[in-house]
Amino acid sequence: MTYYLLLNELRRIVIFPDKDFLKATPLLERIQVKKGEHLLKAGDISRKVYFIEEGCLRQYLINSNGEERNIYFKVECGWCSELVSFLNNSPTELNIQALEDCQLLAINQKNWIYAVTHIPPFAMYFIKAQQQTNYMLKKRLGEATVETPEEKYTRFLNEESHLLQRLPLFQIAAYLGMTPETLSRIRKKIGSK
Amino acid sequence: MTYYLLLNELRRIVIFPDKDFLKATPLLERIQVKKGEHLLKAGDISRKVYFIEEGCLRQYLINSNGEERNIYFKVECGWCSELVSFLNNSPTELNIQALEDCQLLAINQKNWIYAVTHIPPFAMYFIKAQQQTNYMLKKRLGEATVETPEEKYTRFLNEESHLLQRLPLFQIAAYLGMTPETLSRIRKKIGSK
């Protein structure tokens, strides 16, 4: 049982001594999920926080027309969670689904709270990592209503092109906030340049 | 020097013993800013985190066309900060501006890090408060590209109508992601219903 992907990720953001990491690993559980399975559905209460060792998850919303909108995709070394629901035992409006077969590290509420309150670098890691998500969301929100679909796709190519290889296009359209038809036309247009 | 607004806010989210609060207050500085003043500009490094005792701040982005998009407005008992820049000493792309004369509590980097690492309920408050912002941003991102301008304005009326009293309409338009003309027409249409 090694945890080097997790340790690498923690140390990418904060100083994380070995002794603290040894306190953290027993709090984790390694799980497998199949492509298509849900880890969280709207109306559920989130019971775990997930670290991705392998695979891809998406977090998405279903709007009033029944359409799905992807908030983000997370791959290896990313975390996926809904902490508001997790910390308050309140139902969430968000969904989390595996888009590939995944290997995950999961941590439950009791252990997570233990880690945050008893392992200081773990708390600081979470604050920092959350803030990065926060910043990304703010930027995307600022762009969402301004950029044209073509600009959004170009930005996606520049910043997240690795996702293009592993996800179907209709999922990317639901992430960029356009119809699959529009995405298809943009790709045709840009490809021919 | 009382801090009851801040204490109320902290206790709204976590259990915050008096002894911890007494450790926190000396870390704060009370400041006044005039309407229109900037607390953070794109390209700056964020040096302080602000708690609003009175007034209204906005956080906004300037996009490639030079247009401003408001990410959110914060009023009394809200926090306004850009922690990615603050924690990494990196330049930010976000702006923070006072939309009214404000009275704020400010905390600098050294003191904030001290508080997070030495006052456990302060760390937990920040994690929880951040997550609420995070959740709000995710929901708004999911809605931004789906809802019509009229739906956005109706949602705003339901959820944030208190802001309507104190902000000019063009700021609200820049928050909802539409032109002032469109907002004006929607208001006319809805008002006559």
Added chain:
DNA sequence: TTAGACCCTTGATTTGAATCAAGAAATTAC
């Protein structure tokens, strides 16, 4: 190997918000 489901592309049409333009109203400054 083939049937079925799912995904992607392409075309025709519609529509609603942005843009352009101008004037009215409200606020600010002197």
Added chain:
DNA sequence: GTAATTTCTTGATTCAAATCAAGGGTCTAA
């Protein structure tokens, strides 16, 4: 109190993306 600036409204026009519709491609499972 008046001028100047800013903000808000209304109208006419344009245009780009959604919608509607259908056909082709790809993958999967029996």
